[in-house]
Amino acid sequence: MSIIEPKKISESRVEIAQVMMPEHSNAAGNVHGGYILKLVDQAGAIVAARHTHLNCVTASLDRMDFISPVFIGNLTFAKASINYTGRTSMEVGVRIESECLKTGTHTHVGSAYLTFVALDANDKPVAIPQILPETEEEKRRYEEAKKRRENRIEQRRAHRHIQKPCIVRPEKLK
Numbered sequence: 001m002s003i004i005e006p007k008k009i010s011e012s013r014v015e016i017a018q019v020m021m022p023e024h025s026n027a028a029g030n031v032h033g034g035y036i037l038k039l040v041d042q043a044g045a046i047v048a049a050r051h052t053h054l055n056c057v058t059a060s061l062d063r064m065d066f067i068s069p070v071f072i073g074n075l076t077f078a079k080a081s082i083n084y085t086g087r088t089s090m091e092v093g094v095r096i097e098s099e100c101l102k103t104g105t106h107t108h109v110g111s112a113y114l115t116f117v118a119l120d121a122n123d124k125p126v127a128i129p130q131i132l133p134e135t136e137e138e139k140r141r142y143e144e145a146k147k148r149r150e151n152r153i154e155q156r157r158a159h160r161h162i163q164k165p166c167i168v169r170p171e172k173l174k
């Protein structure tokens with residue numbers, strides 16, 4: 001087995017932005033929470049893929065509270081980076097911000113923590129590079145994420161069930 005070199009957090013960090021359009025909203029002009037969650041998942045998945053260069057899937061999404069609504073015409077940002085790495089999984093933190101393009105006002109909309117698992121060609125979890133927290137903030141986030149991971153593991157043990165695959169990839173049916 002080869003040794004995987006650790007990586008800097010900055011190597012996979014990402015920020016995506018999108019203007020909120022009418023198709024993203026309800027009749028009152030509020031952007032659907034589900035659309036914001038889609039941006040959260042996309043940003044997290046990009047970070048996970050950049051870090052591992054593998055197929056990564058969302059294993060969990062920690063609670064997300066919306067602090068402020070997002071409206072049509074706002075520029076919405078998803079800022080994501082890795083907080084913690086395990087053997088085959090990683091926690092990615094995503095912060096959502098919105099900017100009113102008419103006033104320039106920035107608002108923190110919400111934050112979430114996602115766990116991604118890297119998969120090999122047979123869709124089995126595979127070892128990933130560890131992270132090298134460099135700044136004080138990165139070190140703090142690493143320690144906080146480590147505690148959240150321990151809590152997730154405890155929660156999972158309390159609600160353990162045998163998971164069966166729900167689908168087979170079409171190319172594997174041949």
